Amino acid sequence: MRVLRLGTKGTDVMEIQALLRKIGYDPGPIDGIFGPQTQQAVMQFQRDNGLTPDGIIGPNTYRVLEPLLLGYATYEIRPGDTMYNLARRYYSSVLKIVTANPTVNPYNLQIGQQILIPYGIDVVDTNIDYTYEIMERDIQGLKARYPFLEVGIAGKSVLGKNLYYIRLGNGPNQVFYNGAHHALEWITSPLLMKFIENFAKAYMEERNIRGYDVRDIWDQSSIYIMPMVNPDGVDLVLNGLQRGNPFYEDLIRWNRGSLDFSEVWQANIRGVDLNHNYDALWQLSKEAEPLYGVYGPGPTRYSGPYPESEPESRAVADFTRRRNFRLVLAYHSQGEVIYWNFQNLAPPVARTIGELFSRVSGYTLDEAYGIASYAGYKDWFIQEYRRPGYTIEVGSGRNPLPIEQFDQIYNDNEELLLLAAVV
Known part of the structure; x- marks a missing residue:
């Protein structure tokens, strides 16, 4: 993951903002812009977790955030641990922990044994651009x-x-x-x-x-x-065209010289419309392309050179x-x-x-x-x-x-x- 700081923009910023809100911090609007309010939320999270409160999400802060993004922690059983106490400590439930560890006897935890503990939050966020x-x-x-x-x-x-x-x-x-x-x-x-x-x-x-x-x-x-x-195609739309893309020059040409794919691109990365690429009257789809101004790879309706x-x-x-x-x-x-x-x-x-x-x-x-x-x-x-x-x-x-x-x-x-x- 790249380092995120004040002024950074992107879907990864949006994901962090959504997570911070989910766990009780206020990053401001979930808009993918790392602004002052997001920075303050990150700093508070860092203070609460014994990290340097610099408002920057680098490797150390990301290491603490990653289990929360995944929705679970890996835990090593210590003396005195019980499923009930672990559930309270991680804002989880005994049922969640037992379900995530089908081979573990909940009544006979072994010291040094590793288990997964789901947090008491959902995994799938539905308020972000989904890459x-x-x-x-x-x-x-x-x-x-x-x-x-x-x-x-x-x-x-x-x-x-x-x-x-x-x-x-x-x-x-x-x-x-x-x-x-x-x-x-x-x-x-x-x-x-x-x-x-x-x-x-x-x-x-x-x-x-x-x-x-x-x-x-x-x-x-x-x-x-x-x-x-x-x-x-989804990542092209949401994250934009990256320099390392092997189709970089082609994509710009197929997109009529534009670097903005966010509101026009339906196709895959080779400019083929996948939902016109199946063998069901494919030839008629191909013949209809010129009626829509389609003469090769592009944002939409190009059926490809042959079905599949x-x-x-x-x-x-x-x-x-x-x-x-x-x-x-x-x-x-x-x-x-x-x-x-x-x-x-x-x-x-x-x-x-x-x-x-x-x-x-x-x-x-x-x-x-x-x-x-x-x-x-x-x-x-x-x-x-x-x-x-x-x-x-x-x-x-x-x-x-x-x-x-x-x-x-x-x-x-x-x-x-x-x-x-x-x-």
């Missing part, structure tokens, strides 16, 4: 807290970032949710990550969510979630081929609409399910037309498997949607995400 690095750390934190989660890697992006998936449940009914095919639509990644956290927490606590029996869903279904299909030319779309398709998904959800933004059909190939039950999704979310059920109806993931899934597949367009306004919309988006979609696993 790949933040997501990766959150996945590590969730896996530590909830070791019953299955975490895997479906493939890698062009720049070698992991395409993570998380599995909830171990039942025979397999479903698949994915987010952030499009770079500007990164808000779909924290949506899916927060759902994972809330589902895992409810499973641990043996409680329902919105009347749904989470333990029953766990036994009946396997929910596979890939929260960020396009990590290179990109490692990201190929990984998603291969991941699908290796499993027996009854239903898939591809999350996008914006419009508050659910697209459910492709070339009239969806089975009759798909519309019935779509109407249920519409009812619980308040979103409109519709069909896509024109170039938007070709070569997308849900199009390919419906074509190949003749099973229900949906594109869910969350939020309203203009991409990228402001993070201030997150709470409404999550509220609209939580029951839909639960229902899709049992319907």
Whole structure:
């Protein structure tokens, strides 16, 4: 992590600001700008933790902050320790500690034994720009807290970032949710990550969510979630173009000479629109490109040189081929609409399910037309498997949607995400 000080700007500053607020300090607005109020909050944190109060987040301060960012501490058992006392000391609970340490006997702690202690704070922040690095750390934190989660890697992006998936449940009914095919639509990644956290927490606590029996869903279904299909594009949008990027000159040319990718870039790092890169009337998508002023790699709608030319779309398709998904959800933004059909190939039950999704979310059920109806993931899934597949367009306004919309988006979609696993 880079050194953060007065005047520093970026998504990493925003992440620290969100953490400081979460643990009881006031950094001012969570805006990614390391201003005087953030500096004062850092200094108070440093004083409270025996650090030099210089208001700079360097290696020593970051070392203390990192366990809080992950959401858990590694602790070595000492004489007199009990689960109850440790839970009080770390603002945690006995249940959280026992869950995170399934091989440890809580009634027979051994001196020198190392355990994980989750803090009494959530892992996934929903008030920040959600980068790949933040997501990766959150996945590590969730896996530590909830070791019953299955975490895997479906493939890698062009720049070698992991395409993570998380599995909830171990039942025979397999479903698949994915987010952030499009770079500007990164808000779909924290949506899916927060759902994972809330589902895992409810499973641990043996409680329902919105009347749904989470333990029953766990036994009946396997929910596979890939929260960020396009990590290179998301980081380009949120962190800007970095000098070391191997496509640096190309990206500027593809972006018509501009260094600003924050409001236009939907594609992956090679300028291919991943949701036009699947083999579902791909040729029609290709033929339609000139109608939209697309003549090669660029911010949006370029379908690539051939279907699944990109490692990201190929990984998603291969991941699908290796499993027996009854239903898939591809999350996008914006419009508050659910697209459910492709070339009239969806089975009759798909519309019935779509109407249920519409009812619980308040979103409109519709069909896509024109170039938007070709070569997308849900199009390919419906074509190949003749099973229900949906594109869910969350939020309203203009991409990228402001993070201030997150709470409404999550509220609209939580029951839909639960229902899709049992319907």
